Amino acid sequence: MDVAFIIETIAKIVVILLIFSALAGLGTYFERKVLAFMQRRLGPMHVGPFGLLQVAADGIKLFTKEDIIPQNVVKPIFKIAPVITAATAFMASAAIPFWPQFTVMGYTVHPIVADINVGILYVLGVMAIGLYGPLLGGMASANKWSLISAARSAAIFISYEVITGLALLAPLMMVGSLSLVDINNYQAGGITNWIVWSQPVAFVLFWIAAFAETGRTPFHLVANDHEIIDGFGTEYSGMRWGLFFIGEYANMFFISFVIAIVFLGGFGDGTFAGAFQLILKVAFFFFFFLWTRAAWPDVRPDQLMWLCWKVLMPIAVLNVVVTGIVMMF
Amino acid sequence: MFEAIAFYLFAVLTIVMFTITVMTSQALYAITAMAAGMIFISAFFFILGADFLGAIQIIVYTGAVMALYAFGMMFFDTTRNVVEKKVNPQIVFVLGVLAAVMVVAIFVAPIISDNIQALYPIDPTIGNSQAVGMVLFTKYLVPFELAAVMLLVAMIGGIIMAGKKMDKSLTLMAEEEIGMMDDSYRAEEGGH
Numbered sequence: 279m280d281v282a283f284i285i286e287t288i289a290k291i292v293v294i295l296l297i298f299s300a301l302a303g304l305g306t307y308f309e310r311k312v313l314a315f316m317q318r319r320l321g322p323m324h325v326g327p328f329g330l331l332q333v334a335a336d337g338i339k340l341f342t343k344e345d346i347i348p349q350n351v352v353k354p355i356f357k358i359a360p361v362i363t364a365a366t367a368f369m370a371s372a373a374i375p376f377w378p379q380f381t382v383m384g385y386t387v388h389p390i391v392a393d394i395n396v397g398i399l400y401v402l403g404v405m406a407i408g409l410y411g412p413l414l415g416g417m418a419s420a421n422k423w424s425l426i427s428a429a430r431s432a433a434i435f436i437s438y439e440v441i442t443g444l445a446l447l448a449p450l451m452m453v454g455s456l457s458l459v460d461i462n463n464y465q466a467g468g469i470t471n472w473i474v475w476s477q478p479v480a481f482v483l484f485w486i487a488a489f490a491e492t493g494r495t496p497f498h499l500v501a502n503d504h505e506i507i508d509g510f511g512t513e514y515s516g517m518r519w520g521l522f523f524i525g526e527y528a529n530m531f532f533i534s535f536v537i538a539i540v541f542l543g544g545f546g547d548g549t550f551a552g553a554f555q556l557i558l559k560v561a562f563f564f565f566f567f568l569w570t571r572a573a574w575p576d577v578r579p580d581q582l583m584w585l586c587w588k589v590l591m592p593i594a595v596l597n598v599v600v601t602g603i604v605m606m607f
Numbered sequence: 608m609f610e611a612i613a614f615y616l617f618a619v620l621t622i623v624m625f626t627i628t629v630m631t632s633q634a635l636y637a638i639t640a641m642a643a644g645m646i647f648i649s650a651f652f653f654i655l656g657a658d659f660l661g662a663i664q665i666i667v668y669t670g671a672v673m674a675l676y677a678f679g680m681m682f683f684d685t686t687r688n689v690v691e692k693k694v695n696p697q698i699v700f701v702l703g704v705l706a707a708v709m710v711v712a713i714f715v716a717p718i719i720s721d722n723i724q725a726l727y728p729i730d731p732t733i734g735n736s737q738a739v740g741m742v743l744f745t746k747y748l749v750p751f752e753l754a755a756v757m758l759l760v761a762m763i764g765g766i767i768m769a770g771k772k773m774d775k776s777l778t779l780m781a782e783e784e785i786g787m788m789d790d791s792y793r794a795e796e797g798g799h
Contacts, residue, residue, distance in 0.1 A: 399662035
């Protein structure tokens with residue numbers, strides 16, 4: 279292993295960490311602005327131009343706030359839970375090809391930290407570990423509402439993992455590879471080669487499951503808003519609470535990348551235009567998360583389970599079977 | 608060098624995690640340490656170049672241990688210590704040592720005797736998910752199909768066990784209706 283490779287890898291890790299933790303912060307700003315405009319409000323507007331520095335103000339507030347560890351909580355677990363959510367979100371990003379490879383001063387850069395040949399499995403698996411954060415936080419914090427929220431998060435996780443896997447199976451059968459780079463190259467021929475045209479059902483199912491995996495609004499049951507308190511986060515304060523949010527927003531960005539790469543052609547043939555299109559696609563999916571939050575109420579836990587097991591799962595299985603039959607003949 | 612560092616790091620982490628799982632009397636510590644240990648084991652697969660098994664290890668065990676958490680939540684107050692009733696510690700000790708010796712023997716035997724060969728060596732031209740698939744659908748086809756049938760049986764059993772009164776939703780009922788359902792249930796039980 280040569281030194282150049284090590285330096286390159288470390289540089290890539292640092293760049294990804296910096297960009298996406300900054301984006302996670304900015305994500306909260308976008309969310310508040312988008313929600314505000316959809317609800318005919320102004321949103322944050324006093325700190326800096328257009329309220330842009332609100333992110334910095336929030337950051338300073340979270341960092342300097344007292345870190346309260348309440349009595350009776352299971353201390354080590356309580357402390358490590360938010361770190362799990364934030365850390366696994368970034369660990370999952372290791373196998374995502376963020377851009378096509380490009381050449382800077384004669385040196386070819388691959389904007390992917392580890393090009394393992396089971397990229398998609400790794401990304402989704404590690405992203406799923408992130409749900410341990412709410413679960414452990416809720417179970418450790420000696421609070422009944424937190425515990426109920428933790429139970430809901432476990433239920434969602436166990437159910438929607440099935441949908442994610444089955445929905446992805448059909449496109450993976452067509453591509454014949456688990457590597458995100460291969461999946462991208464399969465669709466390199468242009469807009470007509472996108473998997474979304476041949477697998478529209480899988481696309482919609484995966485998109486719905488993405489909302490559950492990231493715990494976004496129609497399925498925002500981990501922190502049920504109707505209870506007025508913040509579910510698993512009730513006992514948290516300061517930056518520990520903030521870490522949950524960094525993890526959630528980073529996950530939203532990464533799952534948007536995954537949807538864009540698997541179903542919508544990713545960065546296409548690898549030109550600059552393709553890379554720019556990938557950014558646009560990711561931006562659209564991120565915006566759609568916020569749009570849904572403004573437009574839809576949360577569903578009840580029993581409706582969520584009904585949707586998962588009685589509607590989505592049979593459709594996903596049928597989709598896999600039909601794909602198999604079509605591929606065979 | 609990096610492989611050696613990674614191996615020893617994850618070896619120590621895995622052993623520490625499983626030691627906590629066994630030693631602690633706190634249900635939450637035990638389950639969390641077990642989840643962490645299971646996920647750290649995937650590192651060994653990645654070090655050995657078996658990416659597919661590594662990713663599968665992560666996916667399978669996060670889900671499986673998550674189900675354990677659900678049971679932990681049902682049976683214990685996870686913020687308190689569980690008081691275990693130890694009837695006969697000697698037997699536990701003897702059986703534990705025997706099991707440990709046996710596991711070590713099983714893993715050391717092939718190293719010492721040196722006559723185990725890989726019948727299906729890794730083909731470097733294909734990726735390792737394909738390699739797993741080829742072995743699974745040729746040499747191990749029968750165990751694979753049997754496992755599938757067993758899982759199907761377990762699934763049907765699970766649906767039947769959980770399927771009682773599935774058409775009624777407690778969330779949608781009024782308090783009185785739930786009370787009435789409870790009474791009729793009791794009457795039914797008494798009748799038998």
